[in-house]
Amino acid sequence: MKIGQVSEKSGLPTKTIRYYESIGLVAPAGRTAAGYRAYDKNDLETLKFIQRARSLGFSIQEVSALLMLWNDRNRASAQVKELAKRHVEEIDRKVAELQSMKETLSTLIDKCHGDDRPNCPILNDLANVR
Template sequence: MKIGQVAEVSGLPAKTIRYYESIGLIEPAGRTSSGYRAYQEKDIETLKFIQRARSLGFSINEVSALLTLWNDRNRASSQVKELAKHHVADMDRKIAELQSMKNTLSNLIEKCQGDHRPDCPILNDFAQTDR
């Protein structure tokens, strides 16, 4: 299979697949006689695995760790669980931060008339020096 088809079935852009190879996340693919990348079933499964993990927000480094665990028949499931829990904790932190920023800004928006007049509580708040 050539990279274009692999891109379709894996859900990852061809460009991204080449990138993953370039940073060493995946093994260099085999090549046809003319130099095109040639993928095996196993490679495609790996790329699908990566796509799935990335879509859940794991970083490339985390995905790399997950791949290692996946390929280690004897790993303890606790290792995977720990990694996943860390990631959930990260997401929780980000959600809380976004929520807090959103709440603050929403409050300011409510106070702003939003008409043709220049007076704006949002800008006034940003400009407030004593907070």
Template structure:
């Protein structure tokens, strides 16, 4: 599997897959005779996982840590569990914020009549939003 196929399969741009190979986040399986990077199923899974993690604001280093669990079978599973739990609670917080943003926008769309009057309530709706972190 060449880089282009891996990119398509993982939903990442080729450039990014190459970049991840360069920084050692997701290394290819190996190289072909002519120097082409080879990717297999496992690598594509890691790329998908990385894409998801990155898209929710986990840094490359945090993503590397999670992917590290994938690789390092000598790590104790209690350790693995602890790290995964930490990330899980971060994810849950993120989900709440995402819900808040969604609801805010949905409410505003709802309240807006959708005609051509310039006093769309979307404008005023923002002011009352939740201010907590």
């Protein structure tokens, strides 16, 4: 398989696949005589794994750790669970922050009549005019 095929099948842009190779997230691909990257089924599975982990919001660093655990037949599932739990906590933190922003904004939006008049509680709040 050439990079276009694995891109199609993994859902990762070719650019991204080359990038992952360049940063050492995946081992350098084999090459054809012409210098094209050549992938086998195994490589594809790895890229799919990465794509799924990324889509769950794991950072490249975390994906790297997950890959190592995945390739370690003897790892304890506790390690993976721990990593996943920490990631969920991180997600929770982000959600809480966003919710808090939303709450403040929604309150301000409700107070703003939003017509042609210039008076605007949103700007007043940002300007700390209370």
